[in-house]
Amino acid sequence: MRYAPLTQAIQGETVDAWDIHFKATSLKERDPSVIILSIGDPDFDTPASVVDSAITSLRSGDTHYVEIEGRGCLREKIAANHQASSGQTVTKDNVIMLAGAQNALFASSLCILEPGDEAIVLQPNYITYEACIELTGATLVPVAMDTQNHFRLDKATLSAAITTHSKAIYFATPSNPSGMMLRKDELQFIAELAITHDLWVVSDEVYSHTVFEGEHVSISGLDGMAERTITINSLSKSHAMTGWRVGWAIGPIELIKHLSNLSLCMLYGLPGFVQQAAYTALTDPDALAESEKMRLTYQRRRDRLVKCFAKHPQLSCIPPQASMFLLVNVSQSGLNAQQFADALFEQKKISVLPATAFGKCTSDFIRISYVVDDVQLEDACNRIDSFMPQFLHLRTLQR
Amino acid sequence: MRYAPLTQAIQGETVDAWDIHFKATSLKERDPSVIILSIGDPDFDTPASVVDSAITSLRSGDTHYVEIEGRGCLREKIAANHQASSGQTVTKDNVIMLAGAQNALFASSLCILEPGDEAIVLQPNYITYEACIELTGATLVPVAMDTQNHFRLDKATLSAAITTHSKAIYFATPSNPSGMMLRKDELQFIAELAITHDLWVVSDEVYSHTVFEGEHVSISGLDGMAERTITINSLSKSHAMTGWRVGWAIGPIELIKHLSNLSLCMLYGLPGFVQQAAYTALTDPDALAESEKMRLTYQRRRDRLVKCFAKHPQLSCIPPQASMFLLVNVSQSGLNAQQFADALFEQKKISVLPATAFGKCTSDFIRISYVVDDVQLEDACNRIDSFMPQFLHLRTLQR
Known part of the structure; x- marks a missing residue:
């Protein structure tokens, strides 16, 4: 059948950006240890x-x-x-x-x-x-x-x-x-x-x-x-x-x-x-107070993640001023963003998005959403801590 | 500012078709005797x-x-x-x-x-x-x-x-x-x-x-x-x-x-x-049963309206096989559809839609929605009965 050319305009590569996210949500049904940091859906209930x-x-x-x-x-x-x-x-x-x-x-x-x-x-x-x-x-x-x-x-x-x-x-x-x-x-x-x-x-x-x-x-x-x-x-x-x-x-x-x-x-x-x-x-007032509480929680989570990334010289992260996301530059790890995201998922069961989907300028970055509770966030930070040393080694070799 | 040509395509005359309906819903806030037969919104509650x-x-x-x-x-x-x-x-x-x-x-x-x-x-x-x-x-x-x-x-x-x-x-x-x-x-x-x-x-x-x-x-x-x-x-x-x-x-x-x-x-x-x-x-099953009850109610209402129109030689109506609407040909009344709808609203506070909006072929018709309860429907039929004789007179004169 003959479709309108519009159908071409809406099937861009960016639709594929979610592949790792879909893989992770699918795996999580069987394996609750998967940590999903790839979507901007708050973990909070509506007030x-x-x-x-x-x-x-x-x-x-x-x-x-x-x-x-x-x-x-x-x-x-x-x-x-x-x-x-x-x-x-x-x-x-x-x-x-x-x-x-x-x-x-x-x-x-x-x-x-x-x-x-x-x-x-x-x-x-x-x-x-x-x-x-x-x-x-x-x-x-x-x-x-x-x-x-x-x-x-x-x-x-x-x-x-x-x-x-x-x-x-x-x-x-x-x-x-x-x-x-x-x-x-x-x-x-x-x-x-x-x-x-x-x-x-x-x-x-x-x-x-x-x-x-x-x-x-x-x-x-x-x-x-x-x-x-x-x-x-x-x-x-x-x-x-x-x-x-x-x-x-x-x-x-x-x-x-x-x-x-x-x-x-x-x-x-x-x-x-x-x-x-x-x-x-x-x-x-209660709904507004809950919204404010969410904001403070995101802020606390951001701080935790920023502290985590600061420990790893292969990663650099500008602390975001707002939102529930942060970008991490992974170019010093020796992997590109897609490889980094794939490795983190395969080795540590953490899903993040390669930020290539958001524009060429962020092709060295991964996007992390902090929409998980404190226990999972701490767990995620620990997994990242144990994931990174291999790249430290890699970087030493490159010098 | 410069808008896309699409904005012209979506502001057709048909947007104005609802004028009489909006006038009626506005009047009804002050005057509960208005009967609205101009919209396809069921009067029933969701099951x-x-x-x-x-x-x-x-x-x-x-x-x-x-x-x-x-x-x-x-x-x-x-x-x-x-x-x-x-x-x-x-x-x-x-x-x-x-x-x-x-x-x-x-x-x-x-x-x-x-x-x-x-x-x-x-x-x-x-x-x-x-x-x-x-x-x-x-x-x-x-x-x-x-x-x-x-x-x-x-x-x-x-x-x-x-x-x-x-x-x-x-x-x-x-x-x-x-x-x-x-x-x-x-x-x-x-x-x-x-x-x-x-x-x-x-x-x-x-x-x-x-x-x-x-x-x-x-x-x-x-x-x-x-x-x-x-x-x-x-x-x-x-x-x-x-x-x-x-x-x-x-x-x-x-x-x-x-x-x-x-x-x-x-x-x-x-x-x-x-x-x-x-x-x-x-x-x-309860929801399905309620849906079936609605259908039977629409059918009873259709029958009541068809009976009403059958009494008036200036009106002709093909009994609809389905839906919650019927079309009435008003061309024998001496008024066109818009005039008929306006007069019915002004004189009897009943809102119906001139069917011109649905295509040129129905420019002699008005659309009536039967989405009011039995009391209002009976009232509407009585008002139509008292509205029509003036056109009977008109028709006699025309002969």
């Missing part, structure tokens, strides 16, 4: 009050069609939060609920990109960006962050990447996989370029509530950016709600209107009981 | 065992990422049901869970259509088909059913609509809005054309469990059709689960693989607790 809220809503018969854009009270709360944190003036009319940040990224791309367009993406970037951009017929133009300098923005490279075909700049801050945040001066630089060249900016901020150090800045609050910024966020990470599929896009009213037309034929709205749960997540 | 199943799942922490294609047990059950009813041999590998039949229609269109393609749609058709098809860059080619002859397939018109650009034939059986089903000989005719011209067939069967008379036939079971048919279904109508956003596509394995790649960047799966509820809907 109880959030679950209770969904249950109350379900019991009350909140199982019918809802407003396509999402419930007013929820969008109002999201608008108020965003205004408070970003400084951008918004109302609920600037907000649309979608089925997770992934769906928001997908839908936004459909509304702004077309064949011939170029979308600049700061790399490393989350794996699905490529498919979201290229399925529209646009081309992804990678701009590598400076991996030698704390993943800072390489301003010259970014400027040089802009052409007459440029339509948008995509990034995540905090970043998955690096956990680094764009500084205000970097965002200001991006904003000036976007204004000069009339570009959209798609700012994925799903880790903005999981910040350990530094200040999260939303580019939408900078002068001249409200009209051209799409801010994407969700509750998946902040509230351990990955499976609920609830997220949103914030942008100019005209964009929200287009996204609403798109949602009408793509989704037909989000379940009411999911939206009630989301409202509770954003307003209930 | 209790289905809700309980979601709650059990939520309480057990089933709130994390799930398999992109959907849970194996659920897809197995759907495959078994489809095989039993259609005769097509399928396994779970032929099934993918998506966020409702709407999402399945959207995603399928993206995977099979491209700019320059023509997609033939049997009309009247559900409103969102246009956006789903045209956002891919393809053109919707309408083929009107014979409204003068029980909405039967006009074989000559269908044959004549096929060109070298034809890529797919879309239809719903049972149909929304007509409630009529394609007969086996009609489906056989469509199948032969599809095979001869190497076309996809997208068969929307969301009302296949709400059949009053006649046999629902799935085109996927006809010779040579398994490889080219995408069967779309959901639980929204059969189990009063519109707000849950759960549906699926059944098709060749290669298509399911493409849909899975698409879902990875579009949705990232469906909530686990929604899938558990869906599994219960399809397997629990």
Whole structure:
């Protein structure tokens, strides 16, 4: 049968990035000693009050069609939060609920990109960006962050990447996989370029509530950016709600209107009981306290891992400022990222992702997710400690 | 800002079709005497065992990422049901869970259509088909059913609509809005054309469990059709689960693989607790019994409405074989469909949809949804009885 060319755009190599993860989850069913550090799914339960809220809503018969854009009270709360944190003036009319940040990224791309367009993406970037951009017929133009300098923005490279075909700049801050945040001066630089060249900016901020150090800045609050910024966020990470599929896009009213037309034929709205749960997540003190507790736990885990890697001269790791991931440069081990990940899995039953999937610039790195409890994390650190000496030996030989 | 041309394709006139419905739902907040017969949202609650199943799942922490294609047990059950009813041999590998039949229609269109393609749609058709098809860059080619002859397939018109650009034939059986089903000989005719011209067939069967008379036939079971048919279904109508956003596509394995790649960047799966509820809907005897009770209730309501319209010579109505809708030809009233709907709303506070939105061929019709309880339905029939005499008078004058 004849398929649309779009089907080619969505079957990129990056789909294979999960192979080691799938192998590990499959093995873990038979062997509980496997430690999975390859996925960004929090090990926490969704806060109880959030679950209770969904249950109350379900019991009350909140199982019918809802407003396509999402419930007013929820969008109002999201608008108020965003205004408070970003400084951008918004109302609920600037907000649309979608089925997770992934769906928001997908839908936004459909509304702004077309064949011939170029979308600049700061790399490393989350794996699905490529498919979201290229399925529209646009081309992804990678701009590598400076991996030698704390993943800072390489301003010259970014400027040089802009052409007459440029339509948008995509990034995540905090970043998955690096956990680094764009500084205000970097965002200001991006904003000036976007204004000069009339570009959209798609700012994925799903880790903005999981910040350990530094200040999260939303580019939408900078002068001249409200009209051209799409801010994407969700509750998946902040509230351990990955499976609920609830997220949103914030942008100019005209964009929200287009996204609403798109949602009408793509989704037909989000379940009411999911939206009630989301409202509770954003307003209930217990839910907010649990979210904060998760943040502190991620921070403690990050510290433990950073301490582990600091012991091994073949590994280097910039402590991430946020998120639930860190990148480790393994190039001094004598193995490339894929080999390192394979060896760690085969010898120590720990699954991590070769970060090649997030962009060429991180091909020397592995991504580690710290979404396991303290006992497993300690175990993982010990296994890494016993795994590394072979490479110390190797390195000595190389000298 | 510069938007993608896709945003034009999704803001068709049909979006305005809901104006009278929105006006009515807004008025109903202040005036409970408004009767809303303009939407296809069942007035029933989701069966209790289905809700309980979601709650059990939520309480057990089933709130994390799930398999992109959907849970194996659920897809197995759907495959078994489809095989039993259609005769097509399928396994779970032929099934993918998506966020409702709407999402399945959207995603399928993206995977099979491209700019320059023509997609033939049997009309009247559900409103969102246009956006789903045209956002891919393809053109919707309408083929009107014979409204003068029980909405039967006009074989000559269908044959004549096929060109070298034809890529797919879309239809719903049972149909929304007509409630009529394609007969086996009609489906056989469509199948032969599809095979001869190497076309996809997208068969929307969301009302296949709400059949009053006649046999629902799935085109996927006809010779040579398994490889080219995408069967779309959901639980929204059969189990009063519109707000849950759960549906699926059944098709060749290669298509399911493409849909899975698409879902990875579009949705990232469906909530686990929604899938558990869906599994219960399809397997629990109480849930199935409730679904059957709903069907019988729709049938009784249809009979009541048909009896009402039979009294009024200015109205003609073919009793639908299935669904929760019926079409009434109002052309003998002296008003067009929009005028009739407006007058009925203004004078009698009943909202119905002018069926113009479903295709030119039904521009003389209004669509009535029977999703209100017996008391309201009786009230609606009485209001229609008192509304009609003015047109009888009009008609006498015209003679």
